[in-house]
Amino acid sequence: MPNDNPPSHSQARHARLRAPQVAIVGATGAVGIELIACLEQRGFPLAGLRLFASPRSAGKTLAFRGQDLPVEVMEAASLDGIDIALFSAGSGASKHFAPAAAANGTIVVDNSSAFRMDPDVPLVVPEVNAAAIALHRGIIANPNCVAIIAAVPLAPLHAANPIRRIIASTYQAASGAGAAAMAELRDATAAHLAGVKFENKVLAHPYAFNLFSHDTDIDPVTGENGEEIKVGRELRKIMGVPDLRVGVTCVRVPVLRAHTIAMTIEFDQPIGVDAARELLAAAPGIRIVDDRARNHFPMPREATGQGDVLVGRLREDASDPSGRSLSMLVAGDQLLKGAALNAVQIAERVMQG
Ligand SMILES: NC(=O)c1ccc[n+]([C@@H]2O[C@H](COP(=O)([O-])OP(=O)(O)OC[C@H]3O[C@@H](n4cnc5c(N)ncnc54)[C@H](OP(=O)(O)O)[C@@H]3O)[C@@H](O)[C@H]2O)c1
Secondary structure, eight states, X not given: OOOXXXXXXXXXXXXXXXXXXXXXXXXXXXXXXXXXXXXXXXXXXXXXXEEEEOGGGTTOEEEETTEEEEEEEOXXXXXXXXXEEEEOSHHHHHHHHHHHHHHXXXXXXXXXXXXXXXXXXXXXXXXXXXXXXXXXXXXXXXXXXXXHHHHHHHHHHHHHSOEEEEEEEEEEOGGGGOHHHHHHHHHHHHHHXXXXXXXXXXXXXXXXXXXXXXXXXXXXXXXXXXHHHXXXXXXXXXXXXXXXXXXXXXXXXXXXXXXXXXXXXXXXXXXXXXXXXXXXXXXXXXXXXXXXXXTBOOOHHHHTTOSSEEEEEEEEOTTOTTSOXXXXXXXXXXXXXXXXXXXXXXXXXXXXX
């Protein structure tokens, strides 16, 4: 007998999600450009793509699958009829547009920090906690770029031997502060080499041949900066370890793209370097770069353009004779795995239902 029952709301949504209408909000930005590239390179099976940015970008076009798509100015009704919206336009735009879009049936994957710590919003690195996606109520948050790049190698180690404490130092690229910061690093370096005076406008300190503590506000009580606070609390949420002890020092270095992180990790039980390397080599999203003879370890230049997080410089922490602590260096392209690629991976999982 034919089934005359109309499809339920969730059946209709599942059908639409097989070939969704997709939007990118913040399409002209450093992350937005990579979102477009990821959708294209991964053959994302979408029915249509619309691009949004601020009024500054009105009239621009961006290429996707051989077509020049117009960049539209983001407005309240822009996401009507959109199934999946990838937001990378800053916290303000996310807070302004995402809740209404989600209430209207659009599934939002948000790159900003606006909703990351909301208990109703999953904070997802697919290699680590993909199951959390199913709990979404319209918004799924993409974590901070350092948190993502750290979580990918921490998770398989933690699954084998619970992590008690992490001490990390970051070497963060200009790209983490957006397209304008990348331009400032290029311009400041050219001016420095030419002996020309340069006035920095995007970041607070001279960037060429310099480094400085991360450009987020300092908490007057704890002395931590905003980035350090995000990394600790987001790692605890992603890894599902509320009492994980995390101490981070975040530093901006004059690298154009890809973040590097030095981590010392204390485990519950002794952990050998070889066992850790085997666990990491078998885990998704990781490439081991650990050649002691050639002194070849993870570098931002080699991480740039890569979806995998590079992991190496694995060694026992010399300051902990118990054998329970391990040090390592990781590098990841934070515009890709730290932002755009992770968001597209989340969207792919959303489509799988
Ligand atoms: N860069 C990273 O590595 C990284 C990593 C993880 C997360 N994120 C987050 O991703 C977001 C974007 O970062 P980004 O580095 O790509 O910044 P960006 O290069 O400065 O780009 C910002 C984008 O947002 C658009 N925009 C700004 N205000 C808007 C509004 N009211 N409505 C619509 N579009 C608006 C801009 O459009 P116009 O070009 O028209 O100004 C531009 O497309 C931020 O929330 C950031 O925290 C960045």
